[in-house]
Amino acid sequence: MSYVDEVMQRVVEKNPSEKEFHQAVKEVLDSLRVVIEKNEEKYRKDALLERITEPERVISFRIPWVDDKGQVQVNRGFRVQFNSAIGPYKGGLRLHPSVNQGIIKFLGFEQIFKNSLTGLPIGGGKGGSDFDPKGKSDREIMAFCQSFMTELHKYIGADTDVPAGDIGVGGREIGYLYGQYKRLTGLYEGVLTGKGLTYGGSLARTEATGYGLVYMLDEMLKANGKAIAGSTVVISGSGNVAIYATQKAQQLGAKVVALSDSNGYVYDKDGIDLDLVREIKEVRRGRIKEYVEARPGAVYTEGKGIWTVPCDIALPCATQNELGLEDAKALKANGCYAVAEGANMPSTREATDFFQENGMLFMPGKAANAGGVATSALEMSQNSQRLSWSFEEVDAKLHEIMIGIFKKVDEASKRYGLEGNYVAGANIAGFEKVVEAMNAQGVV
Numbered sequence: 001m002s003y004v005d006e007v008m009q010r011v012v013e014k015n016p017s018e019k020e021f022h023q024a025v026k027e028v029l030d031s032l033r034v035v036i037e038k039n040e041e042k043y044r045k046d047a048l049l050e051r052i053t054e055p056e057r058v059i060s061f062r063i064p065w066v067d068d069k070g071q072v073q074v075n076r077g078f079r080v081q082f083n084s085a086i087g088p089y090k091g092g093l094r095l096h097p098s099v100n101q102g103i104i105k106f107l108g109f110e111q112i113f114k115n116s117l118t119g120l121p122i123g124g125g126k127g128g129s130d131f132d133p134k135g136k137s138d139r140e141i142m143a144f145c146q147s148f149m150t151e152l153h154k155y156i157g158a159d160t161d162v163p164a165g166d167i168g169v170g171g172r173e174i175g176y177l178y179g180q181y182k183r184l185t186g187l188y189e190g191v192l193t194g195k196g197l198t199y200g201g202s203l204a205r206t207e208a209t210g211y212g213l214v215y216m217l218d219e220m221l222k223a224n225g226k227a228i229a230g231s232t233v234v235i236s237g238s239g240n241v242a243i244y245a246t247q248k249a250q251q252l253g254a255k256v257v258a259l260s261d262s263n264g265y266v267y268d269k270d271g272i273d274l275d276l277v278r279e280i281k282e283v284r285r286g287r288i289k290e291y292v293e294a295r296p297g298a299v300y301t302e303g304k305g306i307w308t309v310p311c312d313i314a315l316p317c318a319t320q321n322e323l324g325l326e327d328a329k330a331l332k333a334n335g336c337y338a339v340a341e342g343a344n345m346p347s348t349r350e351a352t353d354f355f356q357e358n359g360m361l362f363m364p365g366k367a368a369n370a371g372g373v374a375t376s377a378l379e380m381s382q383n384s385q386r387l388s389w390s391f392e393e394v395d396a397k398l399h400e401i402m403i404g405i406f407k408k409v410d411e412a413s414k415r416y417g418l419e420g421n422y423v424a425g426a427n428i429a430g431f432e433k434v435v436e437a438m439n440a441q442g443v444v
């Protein structure tokens with residue numbers, strides 16, 4: 001059996017029931033076959049793949065908090081500190097009822113390679129809880145965040161592990177988490193990113209993941225003789241990533257015709273009114289179906305199905321495995337030629353293979369959505385310098401970083417004779433830097 005297959009088998013045996021983690025590891029290891037085969041014995045002797053697929057540390061803890069009725073609730077919290085070869089652990093916190101150890105491990109594993117691709121000194125980590133923020137009052141959100149940080153603060157720090165937002169964690173939650181960290185430690189330091197602008201946040205971090213996704217899309221299209229201007233775009237989700245991807249795509253001349261949330265999707269043939277979406281989602285914290293109340297020309301459909309809306313470009317920006325094989329086929333049948341992932345692992349392996357086997361351009365999340373974490377690293381730099389850069393300065397750096405990531409991904413795919421396979425390019429280029437750093441630091 002090849003070394004890659006052996007390790008894959010062991011990952012499944014050692015982590016039963018963590019199916020998203022298996023999926024993420026398999027995708028990376030399959031891409032790395034061409035690299036590993038060149039020096040299989042050395043990698044095997046160094047147990048390199050065993051080390052890279054085993055988190056340095058998995059922390060799991062109880063989060064008790066009191067709801068508005070006076071009832072004590074108990075959630076489970078996680079922080080997976082996956083790999084610190086190239087810098088302090090860095091990655092978001094997710095609050096969603098689906099969160100479990102396998103999901104946090106898949107996200108932490110992806111984060112290692114994504115963070116490596118940014119070119120910045122950040123290792124991979126991820127955390128979260130099965131707490132459901134939907135329908136909770138502000139006070140309940142604060143009580144939960146304070147209890148979460150009461151445990152988490154023991155394991156994080158500005159130079160050791162720097163969490164940020166992810167699904168269910170935005171500016172409000174980061175504020176409550178930061179306040180509690182400061183209260184417990186007495187430290188005013190850049191221990192979290194995505195902070196508010198009045199207490200150490202960076203301009204353009206809110207926009208960064210969505211903007212970065214569209215900058216990456218732009219590079220991929222240009223390299224393949226196409227352009228964003230004049231295209232029709234479908235974007236899933238209506239949270240942080242989806243909103244700012246919509247904004248940048250519109251600025252570059254695209255028409256975004258659909259957005260969704262976990263209940264259903266809206267189709268607006270005249271183009272999405274983003275101010276209205278922001279009012280519903282960012283101010284009212286409402287549901288996307290409220291959109292059609294103010295835009296009678298738009299149509300709301302309950303349930304899945306957003307990928308049946310005809311488009312040139314699809315940007316999945318909601319959650320993992322939201323786009324399966326049948327969705328991929330529907331996109332292709334309706335003329336879609338490019339997919340770039342704003343979410344982490346939103347396309348199933350079958351869908352990804354379909355895109356690649358059917359001549360569609362496909363950029364995986366770990367390259368396409370790296371602008372968020374890259375700008376978090378820029379927030380860390382500003383915190384260390386005790387300076388704040390202008391929006392234009394941060395945005396220009398983000399743009400440059402996304403262009404750089406595209407070049408690395410493209411170059412790595414070509415070096416292995418896999419031109420146009422950006423999945424392989426991203427995994428290989430991300431892996432190479434981490435491995436070099438791991439080798440330099442000995443058996444750790």
Ligand SMILES: NC(=O)C1=CN([C@@H]2O[C@H](COP(=O)(O)OP(=O)(O)OC[C@H]3O[C@@H](n4cnc5c(N)ncnc54)[C@H](O)[C@@H]3O)[C@@H](O)[C@H]2O)C=CC1
Binds near residue numbers: 167237261317342
């Ligand atoms: N916020 C960031 O900076 C980054 C986020 N990401 C990824 O982007 C994705 C979206 O994250 P955010 O926009 O930050 O979160 P968010 O909480 O602001 O928005 C999440 C959106 O996805 C939808 N959603 C969640 N679960 C769903 C489900 N099961 N089915 C359909 N829709 C669902 C929600 O309704 C919401 O519209 C996630 O995969 C996240 O890991 C990736 C890189 C950075």
Ligand SMILES: O=C(O)CCC(=O)C(=O)O
Binds near residue numbers: 090093114164376
């Ligand atoms: O900004 C960060 O540190 C993390 C963003 C994130 O969670 C991600 O890249 O998936």
